[in-house]
Amino acid sequence: MFSMSCPNNLPKTSWIILFLAIYSYCIFVLCTFYYSEKTPEYKSHPPKPNVKMSWNCSIPPSKTVLPDHPRAAAQDQLKLSNQSSVTVILIWTWPLGHTFPLSQCPPLVDSSHCFFTLNRSMYSVAKAVVISHRDVWSHSQLPQGPRPPNQYWIWFSLEPPQYLKNLTIMDNFINMTMSFRADSDIFTPYGWLEKSDEKENFTIPQKTRLVAWVASNWKAKQRVEYYTELKKHIKVDVYGKGHLDLPRNQTLQTLSTYKFYLAFENSVHEDYITEKFWKNSFLAGTVPVVMGPPRKNYERFAPPDSFIHVDDFSSPQELASYLLSLEKDDQKYQQYFNWRSSYKPVKNEKSWVTEYCKVCKALKEAPSYRTIPSIAEWFI
Ligand SMILES: *[C@@H]1O[C@H](CO)[C@@H](O)[C@H](O)[C@H]1NC(C)=O
Ligand SMILES: *[C@@H]1O[C@H](CO)[C@@H](O)[C@H](O)[C@H]1NC(C)=O
Ligand SMILES: *[C@@H]1O[C@H](CO)[C@@H](O)[C@H](O)[C@H]1NC(C)=O
Ligand SMILES: *[C@@H]1O[C@H](CO)[C@@H](O)[C@H](O)[C@H]1NC(C)=O
Ligand SMILES: *[C@@H]1O[C@H](CO)[C@@H](O)[C@H](O)[C@H]1NC(C)=O
Ligand SMILES: *[C@@H]1O[C@H](CO)[C@@H](O)[C@H](O)[C@H]1NC(C)=O
Ligand SMILES: *[C@@H]1O[C@H](CO)[C@@H](O)[C@H](O)[C@H]1NC(C)=O
Numbered sequence: 091m092f093s094m095s096c097p098n099n100l101p102k103t104s105w106i107i108l109f110l111a112i113y114s115y116c117i118f119v120l121c122t123f124y125y126s127e128k129t130p131e132y133k134s135h136p137p138k139p140n141v142k143m144s145w146n147c148s149i150p151p152s153k154t155v156l157p158d159h160p161r162a163a164a165q166d167q168l169k170l171s172n173q174s175s176v177t178v179i180l181i182w183t184w185p186l187g188h189t190f191p192l193s194q195c196p197p198l199v200d201s202s203h204c205f206f207t208l209n210r211s212m213y214s215v216a217k218a219v220v221i222s223h224r225d226v227w228s229h230s231q232l233p234q235g236p237r238p239p240n241q242y243w244i245w246f247s248l249e250p251p252q253y254l255k256n257l258t259i260m261d262n263f264i265n266m267t268m269s270f271r272a273d274s275d276i277f278t279p280y281g282w283l284e285k286s287d288e289k290e291n292f293t294i295p296q297k298t299r300l301v302a303w304v305a306s307n308w309k310a311k312q313r314v315e316y317y318t319e320l321k322k323h324i325k326v327d328v329y330g331k332g333h334l335d336l337p338r339n340q341t342l343q344t345l346s347t348y349k350f351y352l353a354f355e356n357s358v359h360e361d362y363i364t365e366k367f368w369k370n371s372f373l374a375g376t377v378p379v380v381m382g383p384p385r386k387n388y389e390r391f392a393p394p395d396s397f398i399h400v401d402d403f404s405s406p407q408e409l410a411s412y413l414l415s416l417e418k419d420d421q422k423y424q425q426y427f428n429w430r431s432s433y434k435p436v437k438n439e440k441s442w443v444t445e446y447c448k449v450c451k452a453l454k455e456a457p458s459y460r461t462i463p464s465i466a467e468w469f470i
Pocket of ligand 2: 175
């Protein structure tokens with residue numbers, strides 16, 4: 091509509107008029123931009139391309155208008171805006187040492203009016219404090235000092251109970267939960283299926299090998315025992331430390347050449363279905379043989395004919411002979427891919443930032459009062 095080119099060879103008066111026009115337009119754009127940046131609503135809309143182009147004919151954007159450092163952004167936002175309309179979300183520690191850009195929520199996650207920070211000086215103005223359990227294992231590591239009224243403490247874990255110490259230190263402190271458990275206040279699964287609008291034309295990757303397993307932790311007794319018995323009856327290629335090498339950038343390609351993948355979880359826990367299922371099996375284009383929660387639990391997240399469950403067989407030997415029968419029967423094997431004509435697997439790739447960003451929307455929908463007397467009682 092308004093083309094922002096900067097022409098050169100024009101008569102003098104036209105030049106001045108043009109200059110004035112462009113100058114006032116740029117001021118106008120700057121002001122709109124500046125103003126809209128102050129209202130958090132802006133955050134949910136990407137700037138329009140023509141607004142960006144206008145920088146070309148004016149002074150470069152100042153730091154105050156477009157802060158690029160997340161902490162600077164938080165400071166500016168708080169200073170510039172009406173404080174009571176901004177929701178400050180304090181991330182108590184980086185989860186397991188993973189850092190991520192605080193001000194870059196994915197477009198599909200509503201993060202308007204929210205501000206994420208790691209600055210503990212903002213504790214007293216924070217609407218919520220997100221506490222990653224793996225990074226906090228004693229009372230002294232929890233926020234100290236008087237707790238602001240109406241503040242929510244949000245408990246976060248992507249790990250099952252057996253990897254969490256001291257759950258009871260959270261007793262009578264927590265208001266909301268965030269985890270892989272579907273009944274959490276904020277559900278943060280390892281992956282999910284997306285319904286396709288059109289019929290997907292999925293091509294089964296070429297198969298040259300039979301069963302793969304990637305194992306790094308040999309202490310999970312149940313699955314190691316199962317594997318030990320299974321391998322007596324069917325060849326299983328094991329990747330991981332002390333076994334076959336699997337470079338990170340070749341994981342999917344390598345696993346895609348197998349007909350089956352052993353998606354054995356290290357802990358059997360409700361809804362605990364990890365990247366072994368979503369990435370190593372589904373994204374790689376292979377059929378998962380699962381060990382974990384019961385079949386019914388898996389079926390809440392994936393079609394019944396998308397996986398094979400060890401519980402469907404009375405013994406590892408029986409499972410082995412079923413897999414061997416599928417090896418010889420292409421038509422039957424291909425039925426494990428029928429679901430792919432209407433669903434696409436998604437692994438939560440940028441998981442940390444996506445999960446933390448969900449806190450914003452959850453706070454908007456949270457009851458004004460809620461408290462969880464015991465995390466342990468719910469989670470274990
Ligand atoms: C300004 O516009 C010119 C020509 O349209 C383009 O080549 C240049 O990359 C632009 N500069 C910036 C900073 O966008
Ligand atoms: C800030 O916003 C609240 C409601 O969102 C309003 O009641 C208050 O008057 C505003 N304060 C200022 C200084 O604008
Ligand atoms: C943390 O926040 C406080 C209070 O808003 C501010 O004075 C301080 O400069 C901030 N620290 C950092 C490192 O941003
Ligand atoms: C559990 O919490 C208590 C009380 O804060 C603390 O003394 C203890 O060291 C913690 N235990 C572990 C294993 O961290
Ligand atoms: C799948 O294939 C059909 C027929 O060849 C085609 O009409 C359709 O557009 C394809 N769908 C996708 C998502 O590629
Ligand atoms: C994988 O990464 C290694 C080293 O980082 C590199 O040498 C190799 O070419 C990469 N392979 C592929 C298929 O990208
Ligand atoms: C959160 O839980 C604490 C401890 O039970 C309670 O004091 C506080 O009022 C709760 N906050 C909200 C917003 O429900």
